[in-house]
Amino acid sequence: xxxxxxxxxxxxxxxxxxxxxxxxxxxxxxxxxxxxxxxxxxxxxxxxxxxxxxxxxxxxxxxxxxxxxxxxxxxxxxxxxxxxxxxxxxxxxxxxxxxxxxxxxxxxxxxxxxxxxxxxxxxxxxxxxxxxxxxxxxxxxxxxxxxxxxxxxxxxxxxxxxxxxxxxxxxxxxxxxxxxxxxxxxxxxxxxxxxxxxxxxxxxxxxxxxxxxxxxxxxxxxxxxxxxxxxxxxxxxxxxxxxxxxxxxxxxxxxxxxxxxxxxxxxxxxxxxxxxxxxxxxxxxxxxxxxxxxxxxxxxxxxxxxxxxxxxxxxxxxxxxxxxxxxxxxxxxxxxxxxxxxxxxxxxxxxxxxxxxxxxxxxxxxxxxxxxxxxxxxxxxxxxxxxxxxxxxxxxxxxxxxxxxxxxxxxxxxxxxxxxxxxxxxxxxxxxxxxxxxxxxxxxxxxxxxxxxxxxxxxxxxxxxxxxxxxxxxxxxxxxxxxxxxxxxxxxxxxxxxxxxxxxxxxxxxxxxxxxxxxxxxxxxxxxxxxxxxxxxxxxxxxxxxxxxxxxxxxxxxxxxxxxxxxxxxxxxxxxxxxxxxxxxxxxxxxxxxxxxxxxxxxxxxxxxxxxxxxxxxxxxxxxxxxxxxxxxxxxxxxxxxxxxxxxxxxxxxxxxxxxxxxxxxxxxxxxxxxxxxxxxxxxxxxxxxxxxxxxxxxxxxxxxxxxxxxxxxxxxxxxxxxxxxxxxxxxxxxxxxxxx
Amino acid sequence: xxxxxxxxxxxxxxxxxxxxxxxxxxxxxxxxxxxxxxxxxxxxxxxxxxxxxxxxxxxxxxxxxxxxxxxxxxxxxxxxxxxxxxxxxxxxxxxxxxxxxxxxxxxxxxxxxxxxxxxxxxxxxxxxxxxxxxxxxxxxxxxxxxxxxxxxxxxxxxxxxxxxxxxxxxxxxxxxxxxxxxxxxxxxxxxxxxxxxxxxxxxxxxxxxxxxxxxxxxxxxxxxxxxxxxxx
Numbered sequence: 013x014x015x016x017x018x019x020x021x022x023x024x025x026x027x028x029x030x031x032x033x034x035x036x037x038x039x040x041x042x043x044x045x046x047x048x049x050x051x052x053x054x055x056x057x058x059x060x061x062x063x064x065x066x067x068x069x070x071x072x073x074x075x076x077x078x079x080x081x082x083x084x085x086x087x088x089x090x091x092x093x094x095x096x097x098x099x100x101x102x103x104x105x106x107x108x109x110x111x112x113x114x115x116x117x118x119x120x121x122x123x124x125x126x127x128x129x130x131x132x133x134x135x136x137x138x139x140x141x142x143x144x145x146x147x148x149x150x151x152x153x154x155x156x157x158x159x160x161x162x163x164x165x166x167x168x169x170x171x172x173x174x175x176x177x178x179x180x181x182x183x184x185x186x187x188x189x190x191x192x193x194x195x196x197x198x199x200x201x202x203x204x205x206x207x208x209x210x211x212x213x214x215x216x217x218x219x220x221x222x223x224x225x226x227x228x229x230x231x232x233x234x235x236x237x238x239x240x241x242x243x244x245x246x247x248x249x250x251x252x253x254x255x256x257x258x259x260x261x262x263x264x265x266x267x268x269x270x271x272x273x274x275x276x277x278x279x280x281x282x283x284x285x286x287x288x289x290x291x292x293x294x295x296x297x298x299x300x301x302x303x304x305x306x307x308x309x310x311x312x313x314x315x316x317x318x319x320x321x322x323x324x325x326x327x328x329x330x331x332x333x334x335x336x337x338x339x340x341x342x343x344x345x346x347x348x349x350x351x352x353x354x355x356x357x358x359x360x361x362x363x364x365x366x367x368x369x370x371x372x373x374x375x376x377x378x379x380x381x382x383x384x385x386x387x388x389x390x391x392x393x394x395x396x397x398x399x400x401x402x403x404x405x406x407x408x409x410x411x412x413x414x415x416x417x418x419x420x421x422x423x424x425x426x427x428x429x430x431x432x433x434x435x436x437x438x439x440x441x442x443x444x445x446x447x448x449x450x451x452x453x454x455x456x457x458x459x460x461x462x463x464x465x466x467x468x469x470x471x472x473x474x475x476x477x478x479x480x481x482x483x484x485x486x487x488x489x490x491x492x493x494x495x496x497x498x499x500x501x502x503x504x505x506x507x508x509x510x511x512x513x514x515x516x517x518x519x520x521x522x523x524x525x526x527x528x529x530x531x532x533x534x535x536x537x538x539x540x541x542x543x544x545x546x547x548x549x550x551x552x553x554x555x556x557x558x559x560x561x562x563x564x565x566x567x568x569x570x571x572x573x574x575x576x577x578x579x580x581x582x583x584x585x586x587x588x589x590x591x592x593x594x595x596x597x598x599x600x601x602x603x604x605x606x607x608x609x610x611x612x613x614x615x616x617x618x619x620x621x622x623x624x625x626x627x628x629x630x631x632x633x634x635x636x637x638x639x640x641x642x643x644x645x646x647x648x649x650x651x652x653x654x655x656x657x658x659x660x661x662x663x664x665x666x667x668x669x670x671x672x673x674x675x676x677x678x679x680x681x682x683x684x685x686x687x688x689x690x691x692x693x694x695x696x697x698x699x700x701x702x703x704x705x706x707x708x709x710x711x712x713x714x715x716x717x718x719x720x721x722x723x724x725x726x727x728x729x730x731x732x733x734x735x736x737x738x739x740x741x742x743x744x745x746x747x748x749x750x751x752x753x
Numbered sequence: 754x755x756x757x758x759x760x761x762x763x764x765x766x767x768x769x770x771x772x773x774x775x776x777x778x779x780x781x782x783x784x785x786x787x788x789x790x791x792x793x794x795x796x797x798x799x800x801x802x803x804x805x806x807x808x809x810x811x812x813x814x815x816x817x818x819x820x821x822x823x824x825x826x827x828x829x830x831x832x833x834x835x836x837x838x839x840x841x842x843x844x845x846x847x848x849x850x851x852x853x854x855x856x857x858x859x860x861x862x863x864x865x866x867x868x869x870x871x872x873x874x875x876x877x878x879x880x881x882x883x884x885x886x887x888x889x890x891x892x893x894x895x896x897x898x899x900x901x902x903x904x905x906x907x908x909x910x911x912x913x914x915x916x917x918x919x920x921x922x923x924x925x926x927x928x929x930x931x932x933x934x935x936x937x938x939x940x941x942x943x944x945x946x947x948x949x950x951x952x953x954x955x956x957x958x959x960x961x962x963x964x965x966x967x968x969x970x971x972x973x974x975x976x977x978x979x980x981x982x983x984x985x
Contacts, residue, residue, distance in 0.1 A: 555880065555985070556914070645889050646871035649798070649912050659796040663914050689885055696911035698873035698887035712893045 158503030176500030178323030187415030188429030209282035214387030233485035274404025297377025362596035434506030446475035527611020569616035785979030801847035817935025824928035849918030957983015
């Protein structure tokens with residue numbers, strides 16, 4: 013059913029101007045459509061519209077032949093996203109668009125019959141894109157993506173959804189709200205079972221009272237928002253803002269005291285390594301802090317926004333440490349930096365393998381990071397702590413603190429929040445708008461799903477009234493954050509289409525998605541560029557010292573042998589000992605390490621877990637020629653064999669050749685040698701061969717009759733069998749070969 | 754060939770006409786305290802170590818700054834023709850030589866290795882690598898390339914990280930490098946209004962507006978005081 017103009021010619025001839033726009037997107041879409049059999053317009057028309065609608069288009073075409081493709085106008089990336097990835101004939105229209113109820117009738121589509129197969133058919137998008145009177149065009153289109161792409165954390169064409177999903181995960185909404193797919197994540201906040209070993213009650217009191225007051229970019233929400241802003245809670249009749257504020261502050265004081273009393277009454281001793289922090293040198297500690305990699309995740313500067321979460325530019329990835337000494341006890345800091353996971357097994361913070369003296373220095377440095385704030389310790393009268401602790405227990409149960417924190421006595425407590433698995437299809441009638449009456453014409457006051465969620469995210473206590481107490485704390489989400497979370501929630505419909513429509517069904521895709529979650533959760537991208545994204549710590553390096561930055565891990569699966577990578581992830585060692593930055597030990601479980609190795613292999617479409625890592629052993633003339641070539645190209649000018657040469661500038665040092673046979677996939681070496689820049693843009697590794705004419709590559713060497721391919725293969729075989737004794741010490745070196753044979 | 758000689762003759766005849774155009778000349782002053790060039794640590798390679806060198810990044814003599822690329826950024830037309838000469842950037846005694854030169858977009862550039870040791874020619878435009886080729890020794894075939902885009906083409910050797918070279922590339926060809934007396938002269942500038950930019954590898958850019966009138970060369974003085982940051 014090709015749309016034709018009045019003369020019967022197919023609508024593919026075009027003039028450039030269209031309705032005031034310089035280009036006609038409908039026509040562009042058709043130009044993009046390289047589908048061999050049928051033009052896109054026909055396929056979209058067939059899939060989406062009934063005969064009458066198409067006829068109407070054709071009629072419209074007679075009046076204005078350039079205004080007939082409304083179905084295409086707003087499709088972004090039509091060719092990649094629509095035609096290639098979501099062919100309308102397979103996916104239909106309402107899968108992404110929702111429907112208009114009975115108006116979406118008579119759709120000529122085999123696989124998606126509305127009402128029966130497609131549960132979005134009566135969920136029109138046009139209704140709810142207005143949030144509190146403000147329009148967000150297309151925001152909820154992305155919500156629909158989650159239906160099939162729920163396993164993916166980063167969807168390039170759904171940035172809002174991706175952000176919402178990451179923020180939801182990052183802030184720990186699932187700590188209180190049961191939601192499928194997020195229930196088995198580790199608790200988001202630190203363990204409080206040994207809190208007394210970590211900090212003092214005075215500090216905890218200040219912190220719990222108003223976390224943002226102490227650390228503005230924290231994820232920890234405010235449980236007494238009315239004590240900060242009286243407008244955050246409903247006002248009892250006849251009370252002024254001042255009265256509400258005073259009441260709320262009094263309530264907060266009392267409740268926080270009770271919670272602190274419970275936590276301290278139930279705190280066990282933390283597995284501290286020392287009873288007092290060993291003496292250290294703060295200057296040296298600062299140097300270590302700034303060089304070993306702490307700054308990949310942390311900042312230690314008041315107000316710095318340098319290390320923010322992937323989910324939101326409002327939240328720090330890891331605590332800003334500028335005032336950490338106000339909080340943590342010296343012996344606790346020392347034990348923590350020595351091995352964070354020993355203190356809190358679920359922490360994201362890895363182990364930097366600091367030696368005792370290094371940890372003492374870092375501790376000494378961190379102890380210099382303090383403010384002039386004071387934190388008065390509570391004084392309890394006889395029996396008062398017990399009485400308060402009993403109240404505290406009830407309050408912890410009420411507020412659900414255990415959703416994010418391990419707390420003694422709440423090991424088996426159930427999440428206190430509303431289930432969110434199907435929240436996106438919740439009818440507004442099921443939402444409690446409380447006493448808030450909306451009788452105005454103001455669109456912001458309409459009782460809609462989005463207005464409710466929006467309000468709940470911004471001012472969660474809004475809907476409280478005398479019979480219903482709301483407990484959700486205030487996160488102070490910005491509009492951007494709220495829109496992202498709202499989009500994510502809108503996508504939670506509790507149903508999945510048939511498996512054939514879901515992503516992540518192939519083993520390779522599943523491995524990538526699983527790995528992406530681990531990469532996200534462990535913050536790998538704070539230091540590494542992982543599959544083209546990340547590498548925040550690179551802002552600490554400039555052009556001259558970028559060789560000291562963490563390696564780029566794009567295509568790592570094509571480069572390294574799986575069993576080597578597994579071993580490295582489990583027990584990282586100093587691959588380039590001349591770096592001050594070090595890969596920390598994450599204490600990955602076997603399963604997580606396996607999943608990560610699989611992730612890298614799958615991302616590069618490489619076999620997992622086994623491969624033939626064999627290369628023929630060089631002998632006789634081939635060996636002789638290769639040794640000559642190896643010497644001629646002077647590979648060891650930069651590449652280390654065993655260890656740095658005396659006087660070698662670490663800035664020019666390249667990876668240790670002796671690791672090649674254990675570490676590298678032999679099939680990677682020739683690809684790398686042929687054109688290093690193609691694999692790693694900007695690499696210091698030069699190309700010696702010129703393959704710009706694939707049929708006649710050139711070489712700077714006469715070895716193997718100047719045959720570039722034979723030279724490269726020979727070097728691969730040489731490297732895959734290299735032993736230290738084979739490499740003549742470079743002329744510069746006075747190296748003791750026996751010291752590392 | 755007679756043909757090319759004839760062309761040269763033609764050019765010689767036409768030259769007085771071109772001389773209608775004026776020049777932009779001037780100097781680059783350095784008002785701060787001149788830093789003492791540090792010794793380069795070339796010990797890692799015994800060949801390089803044989804010839805000690807100090808860092809040539811900042812060369813100041815008598816309050817004048819050498820190796821500043823001065824070029825017209827606004828107001829000029831593209832060069833009528835691309836010079837047929839080849840711009841050389843050679844590697845000699847483990848250093849790029851010259852330190853800084855210029856090329857016109859489209860002009861051929863050639864790099865030779867005059868040392869019996871491995872150098873890699875790693876060129877950049879901004880932070881992006883243009884190419885990175887290894888030249889194992891003096892027998893390696895010269896690298897031939899063409900100036901493609903306007904800007905500062907940076908040359909580095911990753912084996913010997915102290916090696917740096919710079920080729921300022923412009924479309925209009927109205928450019929010069931300050932000499933050891935800090936002076937520069939840009940010839941063949943038609944009368945008009947121009948923006949002239951100075952660029953130093955350590956101290957970055959400075960710009961000035963200049964008006965060239967028929968019959969007298971325009972004067973431009975750039976000043977650096979050594980507190981500037983920028984460059985490569």
